[in-house]
Amino acid sequence: MQRYILFRLVQAGATLLAVSLVVFILARLTGNPLDLLMPIDSTPEQYAQESQRLGLDKPLYVQFGRFLVNSVQADLGKSIRTGRPVLELLRQRFPNTMKLGLSAMALALAIAFPLGILAAVRRGSFLDGAARTTAVFGQSLPSFWVGILLLSVFAGTLHLLPAGGAGGLKHYLLPTVTLALTGFMLSGVVRLLRSSMLDVLDSEYVKLARAKGLSENVVVWKHALKNALIPVVTFVGFYFALLLGGASVVVETVFAWPGVGRLAYEAVMWRDYPVVQAVVLLLATLLVAANLVVDILYAYLDPRVRYR
Amino acid sequence: MAVGTQVWGKAKVRMRGGLATVRRAPRLPLAIALGFVLVAVFGDLLAPHSPFEAIVSARLQPPFWMDKGSLGHPLGLDTVGRDVLSRIILGARVSLAAAVASILLGGGVGVALGLVSGYYRGWVDALVMRITDGMLSLPLLLLALLFAVALGPSFTNLIFVLALVMWARFARLVRGEVLSWREKDFVALARVAGAPPLAIMWRHLFPNILNSLVVLATLQVGWVIIVEASLSFLGAGIPPPTPSWGSMVAEGRSYANTAWWISVFPGIAIVLVVMSLNLLGDWLRDTLDPRQRQA
Numbered sequence A: 001m002q003r004y005i006l007f008r009l010v011q012a013g014a015t016l017l018a019v020s021l022v023v024f025i026l027a028r029l030t031g032n033p034l035d036l037l038m039p040i041d042s043t044p045e046q047y048a049q050e051s052q053r054l055g056l057d058k059p060l061y062v063q064f065g066r067f068l069v070n071s072v073q074a075d076l077g078k079s080i081r082t083g084r085p086v087l088e089l090l091r092q093r094f095p096n097t098m099k100l101g102l103s104a105m106a107l108a109l110a111i112a113f114p115l116g117i118l119a120a121v122r123r124g125s126f127l128d129g130a131a132r133t134t135a136v137f138g139q140s141l142p143s144f145w146v147g148i149l150l151l152s153v154f155a156g157t158l159h160l161l162p163a164g165g166a167g168g169l170k171h172y173l174l175p176t177v178t179l180a181l182t183g184f185m186l187s188g189v190v191r192l193l194r195s196s197m198l199d200v201l202d203s204e205y206v207k208l209a210r211a212k213g214l215s216e217n218v219v220v221w222k223h224a225l226k227n228a229l230i231p232v233v234t235f236v237g238f239y240f241a242l243l244l245g246g247a248s249v250v251v252e253t254v255f256a257w258p259g260v261g262r263l264a265y266e267a268v269m270w271r272d273y274p275v276v277q278a279v280v281l282l283l284a285t286l287l288v289a290a291n292l293v294v295d296i297l298y299a300y301l302d303p304r305v306r307y308r
Numbered sequence B: 001m002a003v004g005t006q007v008w009g010k011a012k013v014r015m016r017g018g019l020a021t022v023r024r025a026p027r028l029p030l031a032i033a034l035g036f037v038l039v040a041v042f043g044d045l046l047a048p049h050s051p052f053e054a055i056v057s058a059r060l061q062p063p064f065w066m067d068k069g070s071l072g073h074p075l076g077l078d079t080v081g082r083d084v085l086s087r088i089i090l091g092a093r094v095s096l097a098a099a100v101a102s103i104l105l106g107g108g109v110g111v112a113l114g115l116v117s118g119y120y121r122g123w124v125d126a127l128v129m130r131i132t133d134g135m136l137s138l139p140l141l142l143l144a145l146l147f148a149v150a151l152g153p154s155f156t157n158l159i160f161v162l163a164l165v166m167w168a169r170f171a172r173l174v175r176g177e178v179l180s181w182r183e184k185d186f187v188a189l190a191r192v193a194g195a196p197p198l199a200i201m202w203r204h205l206f207p208n209i210l211n212s213l214v215v216l217a218t219l220q221v222g223w224v225i226i227v228e229a230s231l232s233f234l235g236a237g238i239p240p241p242t243p244s245w246g247s248m249v250a251e252g253r254s255y256a257n258t259a260w261w262i263s264v265f266p267g268i269a270i271v272l273v274v275m276s277l278n279l280l281g282d283w284l285r286d287t288l289d290p291r292q293r294q295a
Helices: A002-029 A033-037 A044-054 A060-072 A086-121 A126-140 A143-157 A169-182 A184-201 A204-211 A216-254 A260-269 A273-301 A303-307 B002-022 B027-046 B084-120 B122-136 B140-151 B155-164 B167-181 B185-192 B197-233 B245-255 B261-288
Strands: none
Touching: A002 A060, A002 A273, A002 B122, A002 B140, A033 A044, A086 A126, A086 A169, A086 A184, A086 A216, A086 A260, A086 A273, A126 A184, A126 B197, A126 B261, A143 A169, A143 A216, A143 B197, A143 B245, A143 B261, A169 A184, A169 A216, A184 A216, A204 A216, A216 A260, A216 A273, A216 B140, A260 A273, A260 B140, A273 B140, B027 B084, B027 B261, B084 B122, B084 B155, B084 B167, B084 B197, B084 B245, B084 B261, B122 B167, B140 B155, B140 B197, B155 B197, B167 B197, B185 B197, B197 B245, B197 B261, B245 B261
């Protein structure tokens, strides 16, 4: 088991190193930030001076080496566009992404849990069909479109809710609903919980519990659910990282939410290399870590995995 | 030889079963998916107007059932006066072409890597699977955005970007299937009979994983359409003025309160097509591939 964990840790480190190299190169392929930032009438000398100040005149391998060494020491550099330290930007923006992600997860799970359980208990019923349709529907909604529709109805036409930005509870409502409906969390958990409940309900110990004469409620909610939750809980972490890493970029952009997703989008558009690198690495680290935890949990629960 | 006939015979039975089962496919999703393909292929014949022709004086004209609407432009005109219906019809072509091309490319690469990786195992397998695992644990939309901006907006680059974020799923699926099929007797017999590795992979292993591949590809079409639309929405997909459903939604965004039809209709098109494809994919999985069945 320790060997397995060690192996997976080394692998995760290698993945992140590869990602940082790819992102480093990609960011520099998107174009020169100075083309967007310098005044149009700048002289070549001013260009060269600014390049030198930002360290962009150095060979790429020197820049990459410096980036790696600094990153390990928690120095992520300064934003080329605003001059503010990247670490400070992340510290300011990441909590907003987390808060939005957590509230979306809470809403998605509040819908998914009863739906998934009831679908399995009343297999083939109307509810089962509704659960399946919800799962497919959620996967088929483009988040940016749902966001725009909700904004136009509740902010534009009815003037009930703010049109974007972060603030009080009212600001959370629309982006939370959008993220919860369209992310993989809702559809994934409904499917997983339903099939896992079906497996468990068919097992010997549930039959025994029934044979003992326990009421159906106790069988379902106490004996079956506890065991059916194991695979679901391991995957919720992974879905959450996916929610932060993927969906947040689009939803935060639509709702002008001051999180890391919108930060990443703006940084890509402004060719702000240090910010792009930092955010992609942060989100990749989250995803890799979530994967790692899921795998290790599985290896712990199911010894066969370790020897594959 | 006997082995070959057996596998062939099995494939034949599956084909016949396939034709019979198509009739049992969910009707509405099948009809919508077929309609989508037809519209995408014959779009220029079906569209009532050119998707580029702008009637500036009548810009923001509403759909026909509203005041000032006209049947000439049933779904209204967009921000510069182009026919929304015609743009949706030609946008279908962009969505389908991008989805099919990127799945052929990404799927092709993934299948090849998965076959080689599962068949040879050893260090090739270890290397390919580590890259695959790494790929699958990345924020793919953000990476696609970065790639798209780095390469510049064009249809070819978009295909490349979509294929890049997709091959890993195919590689993982194919490799897993190959691992179980390669231990079967008919593969061992083919090897003893002196069949070269490429022939074993192509003639003996590939036909057996085809079912799972069809299922994955169908489910991926919907996902790719959403990713393509999201990239176009963010301004890093199909460059204007080519109509794409994602960029149409983006164009109507600042008019969503007044001229809602500009972004609502392309969005409905995305939801209908993607949902139909997902339902078909689920149904295909249940019929073709009982082992992956999600109960």
